[in-house]
Amino acid sequence: MKGSIIILLFFILGLLAGIYQLLPEHFLENDYSLYALYLLMFLVGIGIGSNKKSLQIIKKINFKILFVPLSVITGTFIGVSIFALLQNQLNIAESLAIGSGFGYYSLSSVLISEVASDTLGVIALLSNITREIITLLLTPFFARYFGKLAPISSGGATAMDTTLPIITKYIGSDYAIISVFSGIVLTILVPFLIAIIL
């Protein structure tokens, strides 16, 4: 939660700097974000590849565990597709791309603003932050009424780190490994799915 507040703070800082034109002209006209994004993707890759938990999980893997991230993707896509049919602000591809963030708001927002538009990037940011907040707040309720996989599913990509503590508290530590696994798979898939959809 602390992490997301800091990130939101930087977004707001940028927002204010943009509104009040606090930065030199040439900085506003040039878009440096693509290079920063390239750097971030490389760093994110190192983080995933070096994750000791993911190496342990691969050794113990049971194919059944693959159904968890698969059901998160299927369910999210069904949900956002229904949403796309109910309103006319976002079409189906845009809705699927936003859903493909799976709570990983920092990466999905930047990627989507790069390939589509800044407007869509902001929606991805707010939507995926909301997904994390919903998971943090409603995990006890989800676990009680929708089974032990529900909080993992709601958490999406965040189930491997930011929402993991609360999830394991309510569904038990024997499910922690499934939570981490699902989160890692979804984290890796975020850029690929966005690239395919948009």
Add this chain to the structure above:
Amino acid sequence: MIPVLLLMTSGIIVGWIFHHKTIFLQWISKFTNWAIYLLLFLLGLAVGTNKEILSNFDKIGYLSIAITLFAVAGSILTAWITYHLFFKNKGVENER
């Protein structure tokens, strides 16, 4: 988009090779955080100079929350089905 995917994939390989270098990885993790902060600052900057987004911010906010409710509801439903089909009463530990 292809460079993005290639960079992440090569990052995964680099990370896998150096997964025992704790100090290197701590440094990478800090660096990753700052790259994220920078990018979100730049996204904020792009939004702050975009009048169309600013004048529709409330609408964008409602839209974001609404789509998330559908995304979460859908994934909870499929998670509930998956849980009852494959996990409930079947254990996690002993079947690995």
